[in-house]
Amino acid sequence: MSIALVTRRVFLAVDGKLRIKNAIFRSRLISAPRRSIVDMSYSTHFMDFKGSSIPSSMRKLVVTKLSPNFREAVSLQTVPVPTPGDGDLLIRNRFVGINASDINFSAGRYDPSVKPPFDAGFEGIGEVVALGLSASANHTVGEVVAYMGDGAFAEYTVVPAKKTVPVPSAKPEFLTLMLSGATAYISLKKLGALSEGEKVFVTAAAGGTGQFAVQFAKRAKCHVIGTCSSDEKAGFLKSIGCDRPINYKTEDIQEVLRKEYPKGLDVVYESIGGEMFDLAVNRMATKGRLIVIGFISGYQTATGIKPVRTGTLPAKLLQKSASVLGFFLPHYLSEYKAAMKHMLEMCEKGELVCEVDLGEMTPEGKFFGLESVFRAVDYLYLGKNIGKIVVEIPHPVSSKL
Template sequence: MAAALPRTFRRILCEKFSPDFRQATRIVDTPMVNPGAKELLIKNRYLGINASDINFTAGRYFNGDEQPPFGVGFEAIGEIVALGNECQRHFKVGNHVAYMQNGSFAEYMVVPAREAFPIPSCNPEYIPFMVSGLTASISLDQLGDLKSGETVLVTAAAGGTGQFAVQLAKAAGCHVIGTCSSSEKAEFLRNIGCDRPVNYKTENLDQVLKKEYPKGIDVVYESIGAEMFNICLENLAIKGRLIVIGYISGYQTAKGVSKSRNLIIPPRLLSKSSSLRGFLLFHYVKHYGKHFQKLANMYHRAELKSSVDLGQQVHYKGLDSIAEAIDYMYSGKNKGKIIVELPKQTSML
């Protein structure tokens, strides 16, 4: 028998556009909702934190047709607590699911059944398979053209998405270089199979690449931008591919981009027959199911590690801790995917 649902639940709304998450958002009480015929009502247990959360609150993904207030957060896993009558063939109350839906920073969420991924349990290690894992898996598959024996560079390699890019490139038979910012992260990278961790706080990445990889890098998985992007571009191999999945160095600025000295992209690309390829996950919706299942299967066969970070000094728990978790991500101290736990029990008010 399904547990009784509270009359209201809490969620986070963006009330004004700003890259400052605290200034942009507040937690509100919302009347409980009922799922439609083809929908699931999910009680969230774990929420994923993403660098692009503040791009969303800044309004950078809208074309002027969306105004606050609106829900924030991109992904969660949880338990089905109610469902529409057309979903009962494939789901039942008590099943666990993962999903990606705008507004997921909430205690409860109504999700179209077709967009939910069944999972065997609410293990938080399933959270990284979504935004982070799908970004790595789909972009490398669709844009990377990986070939066994090639050299791959992953920036921010110890982060939520970088950890998957490293492991998937290794699984494809590539030699993998990963950038990071501490000796602890370098050890983390070695443990997931990275051939050459580079701590850019103690080593000069440009010098390392030119000395140790004089023929250049075949594929770059780039998420930082600014000077890191410049170094990656300058060290591409002939016919190299530079995949841009983000530019986190600029997200906290007013305009959302960081200054770059690079005004010579065309001749750089032309001189090596190399290419620059942008990737935004939400343009590849039709690939979600296939790649989520691929990651889950690899994980279940112990061929893929999924590392999560619930915080170093404190355990991020509850909606009130999300802003702090975002700050932690931008401090650059996390290893793996930052997640926030929600309590099992909810007030019945």
């Protein structure tokens, strides 16, 4: 009687690394010297690098219905822990980032061809607990990485190794750079063309990406004006170099710009849209550049857009030789690696403030666990945050990081 040979995906624990490969077995497992083999076709979990069992199931947020109402569109589900492919890393998420565009994603606006269900969340940071065989050439189990990619709102996420960035530790401050920091850094560098002494206007300046736009513009020796919604935020903006915070709850933005900056704004970093976009266009200087990185005022509407008065926009741009430029980070990934390298170096030297808002000051307390992602998204749209909103993902496995 012949014995059939079958191919199964397995984890190999070799010299402290968990690797995945296809292996050929006979009718039962074979233990090779100095290797332990876990056959994933029979076992629903495996041991992580600290000797603790990774559970067979996990929780994640899944978009089950297209809607700009995040709570209506997304559900918390229990699913099997995924298995990384040959070039992938399995990451145990420690922190995940909240973005205004999470709602655009749940509404199906980024890729209308993708239908529910699909995973939610854009960015995370955590430790590698398993990896594919080819991924082990440049990564190790236990390494801490940050990443940008779909499916971050989960306890464990499989990410292609090439899309991850090694970071010194699992601190939420490093997570702020992945989308928010990179958006500000690359957009101002490539589209802003900042020059010393220019007037740079940043909307939502105390938010996740605005905080970086303020700092990068100031490092370019520009005069920075930033909008915010409270005196506390105005104080934060001053602490990171903003020359003129404008609390729009107590001051009229248009009046401040008209009186204090009669020659106009050289560069506008705009994320609000609607009336704010109209105001910024009207206050642009000759040869001014307005960079659109978002339009959050309309994200929760059915269309995702709040109307602007653009009927005379061509004439206004022509009269000032001004320009309006759109920026979407996925279109500038060729600049991403260099940007991250520079920002991480700045962080290590203490040259960059990466403000994180973990929700500790909210009535319900810290954003802790995937269920709090819903509350964190609501918090962002209330405009209460200072810095980047981040949710901590707890695990029963203790960590020494």
